[in-house]
Amino acid sequence: MSTDEPGPDAYTARSSRVVNARKLQRRRGRDKAERFLAEGPQAVREAISAGVVTDLFYDLDADTRHSDLIDAAVAAGAHVHPCTDEGLAALAETVTPQGLVAVCRFLDQRLPEDPKLVAVLHGITDPGNAGTVLRAADAAGADCVVFGTDSVDPYNGKCVRSSAGSLFHLPVVRAADTADLLDVFAHAQILAAAAGGDDLYALDAAGDLDAPTVWLFGSEAHGLDEATAALAHRRVGVPIWGRAESLNLAVAAGVCLYASAAAQRRKLEWAHVLRSPRIYPARRVRAGRLADHSSPAGCGRAARLF
Template identity: 50%
Template sequence: MTPLTAGNTRVKEARKLHRRSVRSERRCFLADGPKAVEGALAVPGCVVEVFATPTAAAEHAELLGAMPLTLVDDRAMSGLSDSVNPAGLVAVCRFLRGELPPRPRLLSICADVRDPGNAGTVIRTSDAAGASAVVLAGDSVDPYNPKTVRATVGSLFHLPVVVERDPASAVRRAQEAGLTVLAADGGGEVDLFEADELLTRPTAWLFGNEAWGLPEELAALADHRVRIPILGAAESLNLATAAAVCLYASTRAMMAQ
């Protein structure tokens, strides 16, 4: 089979999925790289089509199994992939079902998180820490942004990622589900190192924007505000690091019960 070129209609149509408006209209997105494709293939009915260079198809034959492939040349793959150094595999995937599970134990709520890499890393970290779901609330980045998908390293396909336009509604829904909402706040009244009893409860962590944190009116809706102690001279922790510290503190406390 002769690989398709960048000018092929199927390649050009798939490439349009880099645009959010097209993703929303078609309810499809691109999963770039072996880990993302592996995660997508594990979700029944998720994958529409897999594009691969001949080299990548041979290298990942075991992963792809009997999945029908569309071979493309390197230039076509460069247009499909969002990576500087494409791995040679990109899947067209259907939108996933982003719904909260009925009895969540640990939840991440991201309010107005704009950076695709940060959002993807929070999703990946939430997955690693055993969270039940992630909520991207307010003006947060599209979870199907190619950079976000790539930053999750496949975790997008492991746990529900819910989109909620109203951050306050996301907080209320978590509380109605029986979760204690903890706002990660550098000025919080609770020290994370002294919060073990609090952390044993089913918890939703509320994280704010990378630059300005949580708006006062949103933080006020949380049940508690929790600060991560800064022991050195650093001004603060970045969002993804703070999320990792908070989520793993909860997981450790829950496992120690």
């Protein structure tokens, strides 16, 4: 049994284990230790299932409410530490702590071979948006999510919470350079979510969304920079039929990912319908802009995604 009992008293905010774990609230501390924090029963449950929990801190109330998770953590070989309310509050990053904070190992993730659907986040600095995109990608059945150039750390506490456990479900890769990363997906179509792009649903109707696809998403405030958007085969916008001025990044990303996922599944279900395969030529980032593809006429104005 790996339970660490701190004597008659629970750990406080000044206990050395709590002080050391608190360093993981900053990216420098996370990268140095190759550990991060997962807060709340949902995240802790998924982290335990993924086998990455090394330590679990809990308040005395959680000892009763979440005894199953504490037992599961012990069974998985984690050290568990009862804390005072003050001690747990020092580790929690929410206004109302949920009683559980786990220390987790970095997830050793690699890009999957021949992925069908990938989301690439470029310059997305808002951890809430990034985590929600990750959650949408997981729900849509994506094969991978890449945090590219200048994007938030996927192990940021708010990003982990916003992912609602999805961080532990699919490969999440940190890439130093988005452009170089795209070379890995040599035979997938690269679609940039951008204002003024081709109508998403017109492309779907034309059968242009069922191929292996890498979606590029930029920041909500500024979208994709011109150089990165130019790396895509197409720029695609979500049509707005109502009076909204724009769509939230995470909402737009969810719409795009689900459109691709649905098209790819229809293709599998209708495999008896013969169609010549589309081949997307290998591309080199430094070789200049790819040839522009023609697109069907849109039906509605393209959304300002960000």
